[in-house]
Amino acid sequence: MFGKRKHTPQIDKDQLEILENAQRRVKQKKRLYLHFVLFLIGSVFLIIANTFLGIGKDITFFGKEWFVFAIIIWFFLLIYHVFNVFVTHKFMGKAWEQKQLEKLVSKQQERIEKLKANLVQEETLKLEREDLAEIQPKPTKKKSELTIIVAAAENNAIGKGNQLIWHLSDDLKRFKALTNAHHIIMGRKTFESFPKPLPNRTHVVITRQADYKVPDGVIVVNNLEDAIDASRNDVQPFIIGGGQIYEQALNLADKIELTRVHHDFEADTFFPEIDHSIWKETQNTFHQKDDNHDFEFSFITYERKL
Numbered sequence: 001m002f003g004k005r006k007h008t009p010q011i012d013k014d015q016l017e018i019l020e021n022a023q024r025r026v027k028q029k030k031r032l033y034l035h036f037v038l039f040l041i042g043s044v045f046l047i048i049a050n051t052f053l054g055i056g057k058d059i060t061f062f063g064k065e066w067f068v069f070a071i072i073i074w075f076f077l078l079i080y081h082v083f084n085v086f087v088t089h090k091f092m093g094k095a096w097e098q099k100q101l102e103k104l105v106s107k108q109q110e111r112i113e114k115l116k117a118n119l120v121q122e123e124t125l126k127l128e129r130e131d132l133a134e135i136q137p138k139p140t141k142k143k144s145e146l147t148i149i150v151a152a153a154e155n156n157a158i159g160k161g162n163q164l165i166w167h168l169s170d171d172l173k174r175f176k177a178l179t180n181a182h183h184i185i186m187g188r189k190t191f192e193s194f195p196k197p198l199p200n201r202t203h204v205v206i207t208r209q210a211d212y213k214v215p216d217g218v219i220v221v222n223n224l225e226d227a228i229d230a231s232r233n234d235v236q237p238f239i240i241g242g243g244q245i246y247e248q249a250l251n252l253a254d255k256i257e258l259t260r261v262h263h264d265f266e267a268d269t270f271f272p273e274i275d276h277s278i279w280k281e282t283q284n285t286f287h288q289k290d291d292n293h294d295f296e297f298s299f300i301t302y303e304r305k306l
């Protein structure tokens, strides 16, 4: 579409010089080889011409036939050629090689100088960054992950008459597994909806009543902030309801473990709407309706974006 690009050779001056020199050497050696072959054929021809064909049979020097001297002179010429190729040109080649080597060394030295300069610059920058990092306060990692755990219908219904509306055994199992050995923070009404405290969990009950009586081991506080403070040594305290406490905790929580029951229910208590600009869904597992579960439901995890 855009036509052929003009081809520009990517070879530089020095490389070209190396190439030309190599080609020259090959040609010199080829010529020498040809000369040697010609010498052999020529010598045989001179011997035959003189001995068998009788050419210049009467010409002799110092009592020897002329072809002997012709061959000797040619032989010396050949020796001179050999000397030229392997000694004279080799010495010339050495001088050239030396020049190339010097050029290469000076180029490498230039590069080393540049690298050294870059290294010094990088070191200075690194030190500056380290100094800056020391001055700047380090972000402190949050100690615990406050997690809301809730089962809510499609219309956000969560309870009626201070009771849960449905029975989903897998949801209860998940609740037990996730909250096991943790603090569970709840409103007074939710606490009263249990027949007795749940085993192996630390209950934190929120009430405005001054003398609210609870079994041993249950912590009573008068507001949500105190409940969170009472759970500060837990890596993952859970807010387990009900409606009033969820409403207040949604702004403070880091995570929501929601069981979304795919059905609408009549209710008197509801979970607040989840704002998707604040909460990011990170996990979602769907469960079919079956003999133990009257409704379809999904386990959904949300994490706070901001």
Ligand SMILES: NC(=O)c1ccc[n+]([C@@H]2O[C@H](COP(=O)([O-])OP(=O)(O)OC[C@H]3O[C@@H](n4cnc5c(N)ncnc54)[C@H](OP(=O)(O)O)[C@@H]3O)[C@@H](O)[C@H]2O)c1
Residues within 6 Å of the ligand: 149, 150, 151, 152, 157, 158, 159, 160, 161, 162, 163, 164, 186, 187, 188, 189, 190, 191, 193, 206, 207, 208, 209, 222, 223, 224, 240, 241, 242, 243, 244, 245, 246, 248, 269
């Ligand atoms: N589906 C679920 O996952 C789920 C989970 C839990 C509960 N639930 C349901 O939710 C319903 C109960 O929820 P709910 O909203 O009625 O009650 P709740 O939130 O459990 O408890 C409300 C009580 O908590 C205390 N409280 C609330 N805010 C307070 C504050 N800022 N400071 C001090 N005390 C405070 C008050 O106790 P005092 O009146 O004693 O002062 C208030 O009456 C039930 O139907 C239950 O089954 C559903």
